[in-house]
Amino acid sequence: QVQLQESGPGLVKPSQTLSLTCSVSGVSISNNAYFWSWIRQRPGEGLEWIGDITYSGDTYYRNPSLKGRVSISADTTKNQFSLNMTSVTAADTAVYYCARTYASASRYFDPWGQGTLVTVSS
Amino acid sequence: DTVLTQSPGTLSLSPGERATLSCRASQTVINYLSWYQQRPGQAPRLLIYSASRRATGIPDRFSGSGSGTDFTLTISRLEPEDFAVYFCQQYGGSPSFGGGTKVQIK
Numbered sequence: 001q002v003q004l005q006e007s008g009p010g011l012v013k014p015s016q017t018l019s020l021t022c023s024v025s026g027v028s029i030s031n032n033a034y035f036w037s038w039i040r041q042r043p044g045e046g047l048e049w050i051g052d053i054t055y056s057g058d059t060y061y062r063n064p065s066l067k068g069r070v071s072i073s074a075d076t077t078k079n080q081f082s083l084n085m086t087s088v089t090a091a092d093t094a095v096y097y098c099a100r101t102y103a104s105a106s107r108y109f110d111p112w113g114q115g116t117l118v119t120v121s122s
Numbered sequence: 123d124t125v126l127t128q129s130p131g132t133l134s135l136s137p138g139e140r141a142t143l144s145c146r147a148s149q150t151v152i153n154y155l156s157w158y159q160q161r162p163g164q165a166p167r168l169l170i171y172s173a174s175r176r177a178t179g180i181p182d183r184f185s186g187s188g189s190g191t192d193f194t195l196t197i198s199r200l201e202p203e204d205f206a207v208y209f210c211q212q213y214g215g216s217p218s219f220g221g222g223t224k225v226q227i228k
Binding site for chain 2: 037046047048049060062097102105106107108109110111112113114115
């Protein structure tokens with residue numbers, strides 16, 4: 001059974017860097033059938049895809065709304081991938097989800113981690 | 123970017139009734155359209171991918187249809203656990219989600 005689990009600080013100060021890690025079990029993140037994504041949901045709002053990393057380490061990001069503040073990396077030895085978001089503001093307060101992405105023409109997300117709430121506040 | 127518009131915003135129905143949810147894309151997404159269910163306090167769950175294919179373990183009361191710009195998610199007979207928010211998602215180069223439809227008990 002494939003499972004994903006987000007971890008990281010629940011509180012980040014404005015202008016600082018948000019760092020989250022997603023631990024994956026049940027499948028290797030090097031499996032070429034999948035990419036690995038970060039998605040967020042602001043309080044009471046819809047879902048926003050942030051970006052993903054492929055099985056070969058290539059990355060794709062939602063541009064231009066995140067304006068180069070985001071980077072995604074992977075550690076295959078730990079079967080984890082991570083999100084870094086710099087210069088955060090209150091607008092980055094959200095539940096952050098990691099998800100497995102099917103690397104098919106119809107790219108879809110399954111399963112998702114349970115999500116972690118990150119609050120940006122001083 | 124492709125914008126997805128879901129309607130209605132809220133659907134009030136009784137258990138056992140049929141639910142029909144719409145998702146319209148601002149440009150064609152061919153059949154690269156998925157549907158998710160999100161219950162309160164939970165992560166989204168994949169229901170349908172490639173417009174009409176049910177994900178593993180999803181009951182057959184859930185069905186998807188459409189292509190191009192107009193898509194529909196149908197729940198044939200609502201069960202109590204189906205009252206939730208539903209999102210559509212497209213992949214046309216950069217994934218994006220619709221704003222969601224809340225299915226609530228009438």
